[in-house]
């Protein structure tokens with residue numbers, strides 16, 4: 001999610017190699033692991049709905065995301081270790097310390113500026129929490145640390161970087177993006193839900209009842225919905241960078257001269273909701289990216305800090321987890337509509353995006 005390029009990239013790309021499909025077939029690793037974690041997530045929500053008449057999505061989502069990532073990356077279930085269910089709250093505190101300079105807690109501006117925007121928060125306040133996460137990673141990720149050592153990176157350095165990539169980039173991304181995506185899909189209403197359920201279930205059925213990466217490729221509406229959620233609300237909307245050389249930046253109708261060393265600020269929604277490129281740019285249009293014409297628009301989707309049609313490299317600063325993120329987001333939508341025909345939500349706000357309350361879930365009836 002954030003810039004951490006040179007050190008993290010070789011490790012994360014070797015992880016991604018394990019997670020993503022090989023050219024010849026399907027590792028199916030996340031595809032196999034996700035149902036168990038998401039069964040737990042939906043069970044928790046269903047129980048809370050039954051007991052209280054509504055359920056917050058936030059906590060069960062975070063626990064499921066963390067458990068899924070640990071099981072998928074390292075084959076370890078944190079709940080069976082000393083970490084228990086504490087992972088998400090330890091990460092939340094640590095991430096708060098990283099992001100404090102750009103966060104808003106909803107307090108009056110002058111108090112926030114003084115409290116969290118002016119001085120670095122003292123690290124000793126979070127040291128013990130970080131150490132618990134570090135110890136968990138050090139013990140659980142030994143096979144990944146072995147790989148790092150072979151690449152000439154010490155186990156300790158690799159462990160810090162792995163923790164960063166998994167807790168900040170990956171978990172942080174799922175914590176923000178999944179509720180946002182649920183908001184857009186939820187608000188789109190039962191007609192879309194039914195179409196997604198039909199598509200997803202019929203493809204799985206014709207694949208012998210199995211979900212696989214190949215099967216997911218045959219779900220154009222589901223794929224389009226995920227891209228549309230990334231387009232309409234990119235998870236990391238703001239980017240800063242200093243120009244390394246003199247350059248010209250063109251818009252549709254103007255050219256801007258930028259001098260080496262000048263600070264640039266980029267706001268992705270200006271591009272991803274550009275009405276010259278996208279019809280009904282402010283609306284969530286579920287089928288936007290379907291078909292040949294729809295797919296042509298993917299080059300204008302920039303959530304990963306680059307066009308959706310390009311791939312991350314060590315040089316281009318594009319999100320190293322791009323393909324993985326798209327995969328797990330698709331898996332989440334598939335799991336949702338395998339289980340439910342439709343659902344209702346209420347949307348509030350939180351420091352990290354949408355706060356979703358599930359009001360009802362209609363179990364699969366066909």
Ligand code: HEM
Pocket residue numbers: 001002003004005006008009012016165166169170172173174177235236239240303304305313314315316317318319320321322324325
């Ligand atoms: C929803 C989830 C995610 C979102 C929205 C996201 C978004 C981004 C964005 C916008 C950047 C560019 C940051 C900048 O330079 O300003 C970035 C970079 C990066 N992301 Fe992600 N990311 C996500 C998940 C992941 C995952 C799962 C991984 C790890 C496998 C990852 C690893 C990285 C790395 C290493 C960089 C730095 C690339 C470089 O500077 O060369 N991200 N991500």
